[in-house]
Every structure is written in structure tokens, then in C-alpha cells.
Amino acid sequence: MKTRGWVISATMTASALLVMSSAAQSSGATAHGARAERLRPSAVRNAAPVVVELFTAQGCGGCIEANTAVERAATEPGVIALTYGVDYWDYLGWTDTFARPEFSQRQPAYRAALRQRGVSTPQVVIDGRRQVSGAHGLELEGAIVEETARQSWPPQIEFRETGDRVGVGSGRAPVGGADVVAVTYTPGVQTVEVARGENRGREVRHVNVVREVRRLGEWRGRPVLYALPPARGGDAVAVLIQGKTDRRILGAAVRD
Secondary structure (H helix, E strand, O other), X not given: OHHHHHHHHHHHHHHHHHHHHHHHHHHHHHHHHHHHHHOOOOOOOOOOOEXXXXXXXXXXXXXXXXXXXXHHHOOOOOEEEEEEEOOOOHHHOOOOOOOOHHHHHHHXXXXXXXXXXXXXXXXXXXXXXXXXXXXOHHHHHHHHHHHHHOOOOOOOEEEOOOOOEEEEOOOOOOOOOEEEEEEEEEEEEEEEEOOOOOOOOOEEEEEEEEEEEEEEEEEOOOOEEXXXXXXXXXXXXXXXXXXXXXXOEEEEEEEO
């Protein structure tokens, strides 16, 4: 009887262990799924959107994949994607229809801050903190997920109802202060048919094409009200709070 009782007890114990193990695995899977959910760009933990800046050129054969990757990223909630056309590829025979010299000049500032040896195209900069290859979509997605998970406490950005001013609240300013920058862009996708250069005969897609970058003023941690540049119909304005020295984007918001 003792032996039988031991067998029954052992069987019950084994069954219990199987149930507990199954429950633990289920609980672990649920916890893992919850962690994965928290790390998705759609589940934004930090209050500030993730700013994805693409530097590209219509005459650059290697830029089309990056354009596609950033276009895909632009559909994610909590992501502000901006496309800057650069002009130094024009020597190949095609003048970029979206490029402006000041867009090209934005890259050397990132080169210095990110301690890079040179400037490359395409280049994707995320929140002014890191660079990834836009040609590798998975790398870009992973970087956005990591940046989304980073906790931050950005200063509040509030657009006035009149649409001509924006207020930036109080917060911790970086060493050297920060600039408040207005980036005017055309939302959505635009397609350009390239007639010459490396992409001759191809249609090149761009998302959220930047039209103008304007510095509104300085921010040193105290509330300030800034005048916004007038925007043509259909354009949107992204306001970025960006460190002067390290170029990190502390906060961002969009006025449609």
C-alpha cells in the first residue's frame, strides 16, 4: 500500500509539475509577447515621436532601397519621417528636383556629432543620435524599435490655434543649449521620373519631402513662444528641439 501510495503520489506530482511547467511556459510566452509588444514602434513608451531623417538623391542608384525603407517606416505610429534631397549627386547628369544646398549642409553637422569620417548617401539619422544604413530595412526597423523604447521626458510642444506660433515648455536643456527648428515638408509620397544619371528611366519614390528648414530660435530650458514660417497649402511643419552640440533631438511635433 505504501508503494502504491508512493506511485500515485509520484504520478500526481508529475502531473502537477507538467501543469506548472505548461503554465510557466504559457506565462513566459505571454510575458515575452508583452515585452515584444512594448518594443514595437506602434506602442510608443516615450512621449516624443521618433524622428527619422533620410538624406537621399534622385540620381543615386543605391538610394532607392533606402527610400522604400523610410516610406515603410513613415506608416508607423509615433514616427516622423523626413526626406531631404541632396545636390552633390547632380554631377552625374541629373539635377535633383527636391534638393537644396542647406539640406546637404545638414549632413556635415551630423558627421561631426556622430564622429563619422565622412558623409554618405543614402544616410538615415534617427533622433539625431545614431545613423543606420537605409538600404537595410531590418536594421532601420530595429533602430526605431530601440529608440521607441528609450524613455525620455521631452519639453511640451504646443501649436497655437492661429497656426502661426508654437510654444516650447520647460525642461532640461543640453549643455550648450538647443535650437528650435521648423522643417516644412509635403506629406505623403511623390514620384519623380529620372531621365539621366544612375537611375535613368526609373521612377523614384519619396515620402514626406522636405521643402525648407528654418531655425526659429534658441531654447535653454525655459518656456518660449516662437513664430512659425508660413506654409503653402498641403504642407506640414515638424518642429524639432535639437541640441546645438550633440545634435540630438529632444522633442518633436507636427502641425498638419
